[in-house]
Amino acid sequence: xxxxxxxxxxxxxxxxxxxxxxxxxxxxxxxxxxxxxxxxxxxxxxxxxxxxxxxxxxxxxxxxxxxxxxxxxxxxxxxxxxxxxxxxxxxxxxxxxxxxxxxxxxxxxxxxxxxxxxxxxxxxxxxxxxxxxxxxxxxxxxxxxxxxxxxxxxxxxxxxxxxxxxxxxxxxxxxxxxxxxxxxxxxxxxxxxxxxxxxxxxxxxxxxxxxxxxxxxxxxxxxxxxxxxxxxxxxxxxxxxxxxxxxxxxxxxxxxxxxxxxxxxxxxxxxxxxxxxxxxxxxxxxxxxxxxxxxxxxxxxxxxxxxxxxxxxxxxxxxxxxxxxxxxxxxxxxxxxxxxxxxxxxxxxxxxxxxxxxxxx
Ligand code: F6P
Numbered sequence: 001x002x003x004x005x006x007x008x009x010x011x012x013x014x015x016x017x018x019x020x021x022x023x024x025x026x027x028x029x030x031x032x033x034x035x036x037x038x039x040x041x042x043x044x045x046x047x048x049x050x051x052x053x054x055x056x057x058x059x060x061x062x063x064x065x066x067x068x069x070x071x072x073x074x075x076x077x078x079x080x081x082x083x084x085x086x087x088x089x090x091x092x093x094x095x096x097x098x099x100x101x102x103x104x105x106x107x108x109x110x111x112x113x114x115x116x117x118x119x120x121x122x123x124x125x126x127x128x129x130x131x132x133x134x135x136x137x138x139x140x141x142x143x144x145x146x147x148x149x150x151x152x153x154x155x156x157x158x159x160x161x162x163x164x165x166x167x168x169x170x171x172x173x174x175x176x177x178x179x180x181x182x183x184x185x186x187x188x189x190x191x192x193x194x195x196x197x198x199x200x201x202x203x204x205x206x207x208x209x210x211x212x213x214x215x216x217x218x219x220x221x222x223x224x225x226x227x228x229x230x231x232x233x234x235x236x237x238x239x240x241x242x243x244x245x246x247x248x249x250x251x252x253x254x255x256x257x258x259x260x261x262x263x264x265x266x267x268x269x270x271x272x273x274x275x276x277x278x279x280x281x282x283x284x285x286x287x288x289x290x291x292x293x294x295x296x297x298x299x300x301x302x303x304x305x306x307x308x309x310x311x312x313x314x315x316x317x318x319x320x321x322x323x324x325x326x327x328x329x330x331x332x333x334x335x336x337x338x339x340x341x342x343x344x345x346x347x348x349x350x351x352x353x354x355x356x357x358x359x360x361x
Contacts, residue, residue: 002030002108004311005050007037008067009118013137013151014292015300018062019113020069022304024053030312035107038070040118041077044098050105062297065290076121099128109311113137115149116336119319123332126317133310134319134332135303139288142186142339145330146321150303153295155182155287156192159232162283163197166230174227176218176270178280180263182287183234185339189287190234191348194357200229201358203266205236206342209360211266215274217358231270233263235282302327 006023008016020036027034034053037043043050049070051057061068075081077094084090102110102125109131112122115138126132136143139155159181170177181189187204194202201217203209218229267280292300299322306320306327318329342349352359 002027002032002311003035003106004032004109004111004308005035005037005043005102005105005107006053006069006111006113007040007043008069008137009040009112009114009121010137011115011139012066012288013115013139013149014065014154014288014290015150015296016067016069016113016137017058017064018292018297018300019135019137019150019304019307020053020067021058021062022301023111023308024055024058026305026308028055030308035105036069037110040071040075041098042070044101044105045094062301063291065288065292076117078121078124095125095128099125099130102130107131109133109316111135111307111311115140116143116339119143119332120336123317123336126332131311131316132332133307133316134335135307136319136321136335139189140183140186141188142183142341143335144337144340145319145323145335147324148299148322150292150296150300151288152188153299154290154293155189156196157293158287158290159189159193159283160197162286163193163199163230163232167198167228170228170230173277176229176231176267176276176278178231178233178263178267178270178278180233180235180280180282180284182283184236185341187234187237187342190232190237191342191352194232195348195352195355197232198230199232199357201231201360202352203231203233203237203262203360204342205234205238206344207359207361208238208240210240211269211273211360214266214358214360215270217360218270218276219274229276231266233266235262237262 024034036051036053038049079091081089082092111133113135119134122132136146136149138149139151141152166177183189263280267278271278303320319335
């Protein structure tokens with residue numbers, strides 16, 4: 001009999017609950033016990049936050065967005081800001097306490113569902129002796145090694161639906177609509193939704209853009225009597241030569257781009273340069289919400305059960321991954337080595353260029 005604990009970390013993504021559903025079912029089939037740590041590592045710090053998960057608890061949750069394990073974004077236990085009695089904030093390392101309680105509670109393995117930040121933390125715990133298995137999650141699809149992360153397909157579908165709707169209003173007013181989608185470091189959502197949603201321009205972090213070229217593309221539309229345009233911008237896209245974007249502190253204390261700005265900036269520039277009526281909108285967290293698509297449900301269920309098979313084999317310190325439609329496992333240390341960027345030679349980029357989409361380069 002094994003005792004497994006599962007937690008969810010970082011931003012939510014459609015499919016989190018489906019992974020939990022799969023883990024609980026696969027563990028029960030093997031006669032194992034499963035617990036859920038609420039609020040990330042909360043269950044290792046407060047026993048009331050460590051909940052036994054039964055088949056009844058997870059009934060039907062594979063189709064529901066969010067996570068039944070509560071708030072996901074609870075920071076880094078290796079550098080946690082804590083307020084002392086004088087009201088001053090100090091950064092403390094609570095990892096030893098978590099390790100003590102992991103051992104005291106008698107867990108055989110901790111399945112961590114998370115993005116790069118959470119998997120980096122999981123890797124550090126695995127180096128301290130925790131048996132960890134990672135499940136790759138982020139709507140941004142920018143985790144190394146795995147072909148896909150769950151949540152991405154749903155986010156792309158949400159963004160594509162939004163673009164479909166924006167066409168009619170843009171056309172009715174001869175406007176340029178600039179739509180900012182998520183993607184801090186990579187342009188996966190912008191690329192996939194932009195191609196599928198009939199964008200004229202797609203701006204992604206992997207291709208620094210020139211606004212004169214973007215404006216030229218919009219002006220060229222008019223030559224063929226198309227008076228409106230749809231511009232999709234990934235939140236991490238930047239102009240050639242370095243447009244200034246403010247930075248903030250991320251989950252692991254790194255500097256990261258603060259969201260929500262580049263779309264508005266691009267819209268203002270287009271308005272000023274070619275005097276087109278222009279509007280911008282930020283799709284934001286809409287992309288993280290709602291029920292997972294069939295693809296994401298299936299992927300999440302496959303990831304969850306594959307994680308349990310790794311527990312059975314005793315392959316710890318690994319992450320499950322999708323590779324050429326197969327489930328594989330890779331060392332966590334490899335999975336956290338960087339961010340997966342859009343391959344500029346891929347057929348998606350070629351498809352976009354061939355159907356006339358401009359990347360501003
Ligand atoms: O889940 C990844 C992501 O969606 C990024 O694209 C975005 O930058 C970030 O999360 C925003 O998260 P939050 O507002 O929850 O910090």
